[in-house]
Amino acid sequence: MTAPSRPPSDVSAGVGLAGLVGLFAWLAVCRAWPAIAFHLGLATPLEPLSGPTAALAAVLFSGLAMALWSVLVDKVHRRPSTGIDWTRPRPLDEVIDISITKIAGLWATWAVIGFAYCVARWYWQGQYVFAMEVLGAAMLPLFVLSVPYVLWLDRVLVDPRDGAWHFGAMLIGREACDPEQVRIHWRAWAVKGFFCAFMISILPPGWAELTRLDWAEVFASPFAMTHWLTELLFLVDVQIAMVGYLLTCKPLDAQIRSANPHLAGWVAALVCYPPFILMGPGSPLDYHYGTADWSVWLAGWPAPLLWLWGGVLVALTAVYAWATVAFGLRFSNLTWRGTLTNGPYRWTRHPAYLSKNLFWWLSTLPFLVTTHNVNDAVRNTAIMALVSAVYFWRAKTEEAHLLAEDPKYREYHAWMEQAPTLTRALGRLLGAARRRPALQPAE
Known part of the structure; x- marks a missing residue:
């Protein structure tokens, strides 16, 4: 076949x-x-x-x-998936009532998100303060510019009654609304509200380090080279991802089609981010007790092996950043915004999760501990395995969402099941090892 x-x-x-x-x-x-x-x-x-x-x-x-x-x-603006027909714009008087309802829904949505920011204490501590300052400064322009944007876009949308309209209709009460569309609308904005604040908050630290970096520091040792190259790649990941969260608009065909409707998907994702993070210092999945990174454990190795180990760590980080860059304008957790089949997604369905976890294992080496306590080594290794299991869980909940929503993703998933990909190659190796007959004792 x-x-x-x-x-x-x-x-x-x-x-x-x-x-x-x-x-x-x-x-x-x-x-x-x-x-x-x-x-x-x-x-x-x-x-x-x-x-x-x-x-x-x-x-x-x-x-x-x-x-x-x-x-x-x-020319993504011409794709049917945008839901836009540029050839037949409606007169403004035909859509003005729809637009007013939609603007009411959008403004109410932003007001609720703003209220959530106000009452959530963690948004006013540490690096989140910068995010609140940025979002506060953007509030008035956002409200003002939304009016001409919605009026312009509704004239060319095939169906301008989207989730924002249904939420506005529910609030105004003049027209019937679809509760499922309201839920879809709120799941999408919950993703944007949570992750935009987080992403903005982590923009400044890496940028400050790399703009002030002295090149002499980069070439000081294999450890320094690895550190600064991975910092650069993490900067790429953060910056490109931030663009993806901000530009979720239909004219760029980058709109959120749907956010994950499964509770398990939300739980699996949110435990990886503050304030719900389970991997932070002192948290249940903190695998760093008594650990030191690879620069300590491998300090006595020959230089060629150090360069090789550092090169592997940089390569894994590069795959992680590449997985974000491949999304272009469409990066976002917990959402369906189209299907990627190129870049690292040609080789595995979850290149970011795979490379990230391999990086953690190889950079931390959790089975080595400074306490010289076997229990600590076993505990850290087991917890690191649980962290990897969380990301496996995230991957499966994301697949469940996309398989239910997107026919193209189903095609991609079927192709990945038969194509010569990285995960299938690893699976074959593991399967062959399990099937290998045990050695018979000599007669």
Whole structure:
């Protein structure tokens, strides 16, 4: 029987690459800012642009590059999946009532999310304070600009009565609404509300480190090289992911089709993020007690082996960042926004989870402990295994969501079951080991 062919990806490789160009161009400008400001005679401090505002501006540069590539090259705005028909815009008076209802639903949604931010104490501590400042500053422009945006978009939408409209209709009470559409709307905005605040909060630290980095530190040792290259790749992941959470709009075909409806999916995801995180210091799945990273345990190894080990860690982090970049404008936890079949998703359905967990195992080596206590070594190893199990659980809940929603994902899943992928190769090796007959004693 002929194996199914790989379905085309909903996101081209060029989108993520465009985002990388925009991100690295801005990073280069920020690092070179002292020289730029000096030659231009600008009355600014002659130091790199390493503050939170510069980190936030990086999202603009990478996001703009990805949006332009999507529209000008991939022409995603013309896809039927956007739900837009640009050829037959309606007169404004035909959609004005629909738009008012939708705006009411959107404004009420943002008000509820804002209230949740106010009452949740963790949003006003530590690095989350920056996120609250950013979202507070964006509040008025967001409310004002939503009016012309909704009026413009509703004129060309095939069906402008989306989840926001149904929520607005429920609040106003003049027209019948679909409760399921309201639930879909709220699941999507719960994802955006939770993860946007988190992502904004983690933008500044990595940006400050990399914009002020002295190149001499990078080449000091295999440990230093590995550390700074992984920091750079984590910066790529965070910046591109932030763009994905922000640009969930239909003209870019990047809208959230649906958020995961399964409670298990939400639990599996939220326990990996603050304030619900189970892997943090002192938490139930903290596997760091008495541990030291690979730079301690392997310090006495020959230099070539250290470079090799560090190279493996960098490669795993690169796969992790690549998995985010491959999403382009569509990265988001707990959502269906199209199906990816290219990049690292050509080789495994969950490259980010696989590479992330392998990195943790190889960088932490939880079975080695500074306490010289066998119980600590066994406990840390077992807990690290439980952490990996959580990510396996996340993967399965995500698959359950996508298999139920997206015919293309079902095709992709079927293709992955037969294609020569990384996970199938590992599965074959494990299966062969289990089936290998035991050695017979010599007669």
